[in-house]
Amino acid sequence: MSSSVPFHTQLTSIMEVLMNAAVSEICELVDDGYAVLHLEISRSQKENDVLKERLHIMETRNAHGHGKKSVGLAHEHSIRNHLPVKPVLNLETGENRYNGSPMGKELNHLCSDEEHPSKENEDSVKQSCAVMKSMVKEMRKPGCIQIKEERLEGTISLQNYPMIKGESSVESGADEDKRDVIGHTQIDSLFEDYDSHINADQESESTFQKLQHTNVAHHVQRQGYSGLWTPRSTETDSEDPACSYAAEMSPTRVTAHTKQQRQNSVAEETLFAVESHNVKPEAAMLDSGPYEEKYQSSSNDNYYDNDSSNDLHPQNSISSEASENFGNIFSNSQENMRENTARSKVGIVQRYMAGHTIQHRVGKREKRFVCGFCRKSFTCPKYLQSHQRVHTGEKPFSCSQCGKRFGQAGYLKKHQNVHTGEKPFVCPLCGKRFADSSNLIRHKSVHTGERPFICIQCGERFAAKDNLRIHLERNHSGCSSAEDVMSPSIP
DNA sequence: AGTTGCGTCGATCTATTG
DNA sequence: CAATAGATCGACGCAACT
Ligand SMILES: [Zn+2]
Ligand SMILES: [Zn+2]
Ligand SMILES: [Zn+2]
Numbered sequence: 001m002s003s004s005v006p007f008h009t010q011l012t013s014i015m016e017v018l019m020n021a022a023v024s025e026i027c028e029l030v031d032d033g034y035a036v037l038h039l040e041i042s043r044s045q046k047e048n049d050v051l052k053e054r055l056h057i058m059e060t061r062n063a064h065g066h067g068k069k070s071v072g073l074a075h076e077h078s079i080r081n082h083l084p085v086k087p088v089l090n091l092e093t094g095e096n097r098y099n100g101s102p103m104g105k106e107l108n109h110l111c112s113d114e115e116h117p118s119k120e121n122e123d124s125v126k127q128s129c130a131v132m133k134s135m136v137k138e139m140r141k142p143g144c145i146q147i148k149e150e151r152l153e154g155t156i157s158l159q160n161y162p163m164i165k166g167e168s169s170v171e172s173g174a175d176e177d178k179r180d181v182i183g184h185t186q187i188d189s190l191f192e193d194y195d196s197h198i199n200a201d202q203e204s205e206s207t208f209q210k211l212q213h214t215n216v217a218h219h220v221q222r223q224g225y226s227g228l229w230t231p232r233s234t235e236t237d238s239e240d241p242a243c244s245y246a247a248e249m250s251p252t253r254v255t256a257h258t259k260q261q262r263q264n265s266v267a268e269e270t271l272f273a274v275e276s277h278n279v280k281p282e283a284a285m286l287d288s289g290p291y292e293e294k295y296q297s298s299s300n301d302n303y304y305d306n307d308s309s310n311d312l313h314p315q316n317s318i319s320s321e322a323s324e325n326f327g328n329i330f331s332n333s334q335e336n337m338r339e340n341t342a343r344s345k346v347g348i349v350q351r352y353m354a355g356h357t358i359q360h361r362v363g364k365r366e367k368r369f370v371c372g373f374c375r376k377s378f379t380c381p382k383y384l385q386s387h388q389r390v391h392t393g394e395k396p397f398s399c400s401q402c403g404k405r406f407g408q409a410g411y412l413k414k415h416q417n418v419h420t421g422e423k424p425f426v427c428p429l430c431g432k433r434f435a436d437s438s439n440l441i442r443h444k445s446v447h448t449g450e451r452p453f454i455c456i457q458c459g460e461r462f463a464a465k466d467n468l469r470i471h472l473e474r475n476h477s478g479c480s481s482a483e484d485v486m487s488p489s490i491p
Numbered sequence: 492a493g494t495t496g497c498g499t500c501g502a503t504c505t506a507t508t509g
Numbered sequence: 510c511a512a513t514a515g516a517t518c519g520a521c522g523c524a525a526c527t
Contacts, residue, residue: 383524390523409492411521418520438496439518446517460515466499467515474514 367377369384373391378384386408389395395405397412401419406412414436417423423433425440429447434440445451445463453468454461457476462468 378524380525387524407522408524410494411523413493414521434518436518436520438498439520441496443518463516466501466517469499470515 367379369379369381370377371384371387371391373388376387378387389407395407397407397409398405399412399415399419401416404415406415417435423435425434425437426432427434427440427443427447432443434443442464449463451461451463453463453465455468455471455476457472460471462471
């Protein structure tokens, strides 16, 4: 009986079956991955709605409870402590990471959202939800890659804090000594003092309005540009910011490209002439989705990689426990401040305390205008033109004092502080003044003791990315990998 | 046009170690 | 004292926003 079928035939058929199974499994995995990406995109709209709703609720509650500050504090604190999943914030991108087993919880969230899907997303969401469930089983197997997910909860309350210039003069110097002794508790109480000036009623509305323009940065793994490549529009003609200036070209500039441009060197093969028929449909789809990918202009930086490759780094596990104390610092930083009531420092305190990158620059508009030098895309021809000065070296704005030239008027304005000595940004904790807002933001780590930047080579932690950069340069011979978590590391 | 906020580079200060 | 490495900050580039 069995002799009628030669052994090798049996073997062949078995192999065939196995191969087919393997192929179909691979196909399924590919499809699943595709579905996940789709889901990420389609989810955005719903997340925004949920966000708005939650913010509204929180604002309302805060407005009610504002008379009794401690109550409001406790309330918000409890909200934070009851977040279903601990967010781990990336200081640089503002993105949240989830460790442990992120997929399960996130999936529940996703699938509960299925009850109210937007019309255009309904099908894909349902489909993806089913796919995701099946994927979870796979994901939970040991050694399987965990897909980073992000949530909006836990980040809302920290967003949208305005930077307010400190106009009142603060007697500094004497306070410098406080730096080392101010702990988190003291920072909190300090912050409470400022907070007492908040006008919650006035602010809740504007906060909400701001949120409407806010989107959470959504990082999609990408391999290259995904911009809609269009020929430069004639609208560009109407934009000529440099018309009243003698455009000056720095001869070295065109050839002396930045690292970023080096990274984009592919694009330099096709200067200017990026035709619309070069558009790749897939890329176009990605870019026109509800989420706008934040192009990491800082991706040139070779010691810290915001790119997807790093998201999968096992060191992410560090962040889970490190995020434990995160919420404590930010107790009552709900409302925005008004300049007229809070005056100077209050706004900066909130920003100061927010402690993570606010991703509210993520627009929804389509980036139709593409740089022919580097293929970076912009929503408006004005931005494109401004951007292209990076390549051309045009610097229409010059300092009347020292003659230094700048590509944007804003650079010049900042630069003027060098001559005027103006330092409008004041640290509320030590009174130190800064001419540049970002320097004040950075300065905060002096007081908070946060060390979110971790060298994955040796595990040493740093308060600033700069420190890590130097560390890598000096100790690991320019090694490029680093990890950061958004949490203070209090020993 | 002006503003804002993120980001980086390079310089200097400071503490530690041999 | 010199070398080393971390901490801090001034200055400015960039791009998205008002
Ligand atoms: Zn360009
Ligand atoms: Zn300070
Ligand atoms: Zn290291």
